[in-house]
Structure formats: C-alpha cells, structure tokens
Amino acid sequence: MGFAENNKQTDIGGAVQNGREIILQAFNWESHKHDWWRNLERKVPDIAKSGFTSAWLPPSSQSFAPEGYLPQNLYSLNSSYGSEHLLRALIQKMKQSNVRAMADIVINHRVGTTQGHGGMYNRYDGIPLSWDERAVTSCTGGLGNRSTGDNFHGVPNIDHSQHFVRKDITAWLQWLRNNVGFQDFRFDFARGYSPKYVKEYIEGAKPIFSVWEYWDSCNYSGSYLEYNQDSHRQRIINWIDGTGQLSTAFDFTTKGILQEAVKGQFWRLRDSPGKPPGVIGWWPSRAVTFIDNHDTGSTQGHWPSLQIILWRVCIHTHTSWIPTVFYDHFFDWGNSIHDQIVKLIDVRKRQDINSRSSIRILEAQPNLYSAIIGEKICMKIGDGSWCPAGKEWTLATSGHRYAVWQK
Numbered sequence: 001m002g003f004a005e006n007n008k009q010t011d012i013g014g015a016v017q018n019g020r021e022i023i024l025q026a027f028n029w030e031s032h033k034h035d036w037w038r039n040l041e042r043k044v045p046d047i048a049k050s051g052f053t054s055a056w057l058p059p060s061s062q063s064f065a066p067e068g069y070l071p072q073n074l075y076s077l078n079s080s081y082g083s084e085h086l087l088r089a090l091i092q093k094m095k096q097s098n099v100r101a102m103a104d105i106v107i108n109h110r111v112g113t114t115q116g117h118g119g120m121y122n123r124y125d126g127i128p129l130s131w132d133e134r135a136v137t138s139c140t141g142g143l144g145n146r147s148t149g150d151n152f153h154g155v156p157n158i159d160h161s162q163h164f165v166r167k168d169i170t171a172w173l174q175w176l177r178n179n180v181g182f183q184d185f186r187f188d189f190a191r192g193y194s195p196k197y198v199k200e201y202i203e204g205a206k207p208i209f210s211v212w213e214y215w216d217s218c219n220y221s222g223s224y225l226e227y228n229q230d231s232h233r234q235r236i237i238n239w240i241d242g243t244g245q246l247s248t249a250f251d252f253t254t255k256g257i258l259q260e261a262v263k264g265q266f267w268r269l270r271d272s273p274g275k276p277p278g279v280i281g282w283w284p285s286r287a288v289t290f291i292d293n294h295d296t297g298s299t300q301g302h303w304p305s306l307q308i309i310l311w312r313v314c315i316h317t318h319t320s321w322i323p324t325v326f327y328d329h330f331f332d333w334g335n336s337i338h339d340q341i342v343k344l345i346d347v348r349k350r351q352d353i354n355s356r357s358s359i360r361i362l363e364a365q366p367n368l369y370s371a372i373i374g375e376k377i378c379m380k381i382g383d384g385s386w387c388p389a390g391k392e393w394t395l396a397t398s399g400h401r402y403a404v405w406q407k
Contacts, residue, residue, distance in 0.1 A: 019322070019354035020053070020352075020355075021053050021054060021209060021213075022052050022053050022323055023052065023053070023056060023102070023288065023322065023323070024047055024054070024055045024056065024325050024330065024343055025176055025293055025294070025325065026047070026057055026327055027056075028299075028327050029067060029190040029294045029295075029299050030328075031058060031066070031300065032058070032066040032079075032081055033066075035082060036082055037082035037087050037090045041086075044094055045097065047094075047099055048099050049370060050330075050341075051349055052099055054100040054101075054102050054184050054209060055099055055101060055102060055346065056102040056153070057103065057104060058077070058294075061073065061074045062078060062105065063079060063080070064111045066080035067080075068081070069188065071106050071110055072112075072127070073128065074119060074128070074177070075127075076174065076218075076399050080299060086247050090323075099194075100209070101182045102182065102185065102186050103180075104183035105173070105187050105188060106188045106189070107154060107157045107158060107169055107187070108149075108188065109157045109189075110158055111156070112136075113126055115137060116132065116133045117142065117143055120142075120156070122140075122141050130240060131168070134159070134164075135164075137157045137158070137159045138159075139151055139157070139168035140153075140157040140230065140292060141356045142156060142157075144161070145161045147192065148161060148197070149161060149190075149192040152189055152192055154226045160197040162208070166197060166201075170201055170204035170205060173205035174204065182207075183207060183209070184207050184208055184209040184211075185201075185205070185209075185210040185211075186211050186212070186213070187211070188213055190212035190239065191214055191215070195241075195242025195243045195247075198242075199243045199244040199246055202395055203246070209248070211250060211288045212247050212248075212249055213250055214239045214249055214252070215252050216232075216235065216252075218232050218256035219232055225256060225260045227268065228271075228272075229269075229277060232256075233279045233281075233282060236279050237250065237283055237286075247286075248286045248288045248322060249288065250324075251280055251290075253275070254278030254279065254280055254289055255289075255290065255291075255296075257278060258291075258314065259270065259303070260285060264366050264382075266365060266382050267364045267365060269361070269369050272318045274361060275361070276318065276361070280318070284321045284355050284356070285355040288321070288324065289322065290326065291305050291325075292328070297326050297328055313371055313379060313402040314369075314381060317344065317348070317371075317377050318371065318379075325341060329341065340397070343397045344397065344404070347397065347406060350406075351376040351377055351407075352374075353373060353376065353377060359372070360372045361387060365382075368386055369381050369382055370382025370399055372388070375407075377407075378393055378404070378405040379402070380402065380403050382401060382402075387405070388405055393406070394406060394407075
C-alpha cells in the first residue's frame with residue numbers, strides 16, 4: 001500500500017483523538033555527526049517493540065547549520081543526517097514496523113540564496129520555492145508584512161500572511177506527507193507566526209498527529225518559580241485554540257514545575273483546585289509532556305533536567321497526557337534506564353491508559369507525591385513512605401524514590 005493510499009484512511013489529527021500516543025524524540029543536538037539515518041534504521045525494531053507510536057526525526061531538509069534549523073532548500077533531503085535515499089529507507093522500515101515518522105517542520109525562517117533588498121540574503125533564487133523579498137517579513141529585512149509572531153533573529157523570517165507563501169508551504173508539507181512518507185509533524189518555533197496558519201497547514205497536509213513548540217518563560221519572582229503558573233499555561237492553551245484544536249503542544253509549564261518539584265517541592269504538583277498544575281490540568285488531551293529534548297538535555301543544555309527517573313515515572317504513569325521520551329535517556333544512559341522506561345510504557349499500555357484517563361491526586365507534600373490514574377494505576381514518588389490501601393493493588397515496578405502499583 002502506498003503512502004498516499006494509506007493517508008486517505010486517516011482523519012486529520014486522528015491520533016490526537018486516540019489519546020494513546022507515546023513519542024520518541026529520535027535525535028539530539030549532536031546526531032548529525034553520526035550517520036543518523038543508518039543509526040536509526042538499526043534501532044527501529046527496539047523502538048517498535050518498546051511501544052512507541054511515533055518517532056520525531058530531526059529536520060531533514062538541506063540547512064546552513066548541520067542540525068537542520070537554518071533551512072534553505074526545503075525540497076532537498078540530502079542533509080548532514082544522511083541522503084534522501086537513506087531517509088526514505090528509514091521511513092519505510094518505520095512504516096513496516098507501525099512506527100510513524102514525525103517531521104520537524106522549520107518554517108518560521110529560511111536562509112536566502114541571493115542578496116536582495118537592503119543587501120540582505122532575502123531572495124530564494126535558483127532553488128524550489130524561489131521566492132523574492134515579499135516572502136520575508138519587513139521586520140527582518142524583507143518587503144513583506146510585519147511578522148504575526150516573535151522574530152527569530154539573524155535570519156530572514158517567513159511572512160506567512162502572503163498567500164503564495166502559504167500555498168507553497170502547504171504543497172511542500174503535502175509532499176512530505178504523501179510522497180516522502182512522514183505521517184506526523186512537529187512545528188518548530190511556533191511563536192514566530194500566527195496559529196491560524198498552523199491550522200491551515202494541518203488542514204492542507206492532513207498529518208495524523210501534530211505538536212508545536214510554544215516555548216516561553218514560566219512565571220518567576222527573581223529566580224524563584226511562582227506556584228501559580230495559570231497565565232503561562234493559558235498562553236499555550238490559547239495557541240492550541242488558535243490552531244482550531246487540531247494540534248497538541250509541548251507542555252513547557254509542567255516541564256518548569258517538575259524542574260523544581262524533584263528538589264523536594266512535590267507540593268508544586270497540585271494546583272489550588274487540586275489538579276495537575278500544567279497544561280495537563282486543563283487540557284490533557286492536547287498536552288505533550290517531556291523531560292528533555294535536543295535543546296535542554298543535549299550538549300546545548302539550555303534547561304537540563306534532574307532526577308530523570310522520577311520525572312519519567314511521573315510522566316508515564318500520569319496518563320492524562322501524551323509522553324515524549326528523549327533519545328539520550330532511552331539509548332545512551334544504559335540498559336537500566338532503558339528497561340525502566342520500557343516497563344513504564346508497558347504498564348501504561350496494559351492498563352489501557354490514555355490522555356483522557358482520570359487522575360486523583362492523593363498526596364502533594366514536600367517529600368511525597370502520589371496519585372491514582374484511571375482507577376487502574378497508583379504511583380508515588382519522593383522519600384516519603386506511602387502505599388495504596390486495599391488488597392486489589394499489586395506492585396508493578398519500583399526503584400529509588402518511586403513505586404507504581406496496578407489493579
């Protein structure tokens with residue numbers, strides 16, 4: 001069955017409605033140095049067996065920066081990660097193993113090929129999508145309109161308000177979806193353009209699942225993270241609404257709270273009404289949680305995590321959201337961490353926990369947090385002594401400072 005034929009069987013965002021996604025971010029900041037498409041192809045059996053439904057691949061287009069985040073010729077899939085041939089072979093093997101390939105969509109900015117207005121490289125001559133200066137926002141040196149979001153400084157930012165730009169981007173996304181075989185999308189630097197354009201791109205290309213990166217700072221008083229993060233999570237929810245609710249979003253609110261909670265501040269994991277304090281507490285079916293990614297947990301180290309396994313227990317047992325696992329934690333941190341993650345995924349799947357499962361927080365103290373999820377899983381993290389009441393609970397897995405029970 002061809003990719004195009006297979007796509008017809010799936011509604012837009014069908015996996016969002018399913019609520020049973022488990023995502024692997026299948027790269028880090030240094031992956032371009034390691035023949036990446038071949039490396040991942042060897043790991044596909046493990047990825048599939050472990051229960052991942054989607055693997056987020058690094059930006060696959062030709063780029064000025066080897067990591068892929070300064071794209072130029074979007075249609076050229078010969079990148080520092082490997083050749084187009086190897087990429088297509090990887091995606092085909094993933095498809096045969098029932099793991100969807102997620103494309104990293106970098107469309108906020110694009111490096112020009114030719115000097116134009118103001119002597120800047122804001123023209124795209126000689127390559128597909130050969131735009132002129134009208135495709136670049138006026139606030140980053142082009143002849144287009146002002147940006148509908150924040151600027152990514154140092155390179156031309158794309159003016160998504162231009163119809164010809166959106167038409168060309170939609171066609172490119174359709175090509176990735178129907179010809180190359182990507183089934184899911186991750187939208188990079190989504191703060192740079194209006195969410196209504198994301199809605200248009202999703203409707204045009206029809207990914208099975210999509211998630212966008214809206215990353216801004218949590219609410220701090222000096223260096224102290226405030227307890228109430230409602231305004232931060234509301235900004236993320238507003239963006240999801242702007243996409244017509246077709247996309248999920250990374251829950252940076254929960255990331256920020258967990259950073260502090262694992263330091264002996266587990267009381268942060270319950271908001272004043274008694275719910276989880278991030279996007280997960282308000283709209284769990286659209287919240288994609290993570291511990292680290294290529295920006296935070298790799299060599300960039302912008303916001304590295306502590307107490308990795310405690311985070312992992314919290315994220316995988318709390319089922320009212322969609323978890324993401326970082327490549328380094330799964331493949332590079334030893335068999336013990338790898339196997340603990342697999343065991344947590346297995347518990348989640350066997351108990352049929354999904355992003356709409358209920359959650360009851362039982363304890364949220366400085367040294368103890370516990371909750372019951374879907375009335376099927378019970379978990380605790382921290383140094384405090386605690387276990388669920390009732391003989392129906394049996395221990396599923398445990399380790400240093402955590403335990404998980406199931407019915």
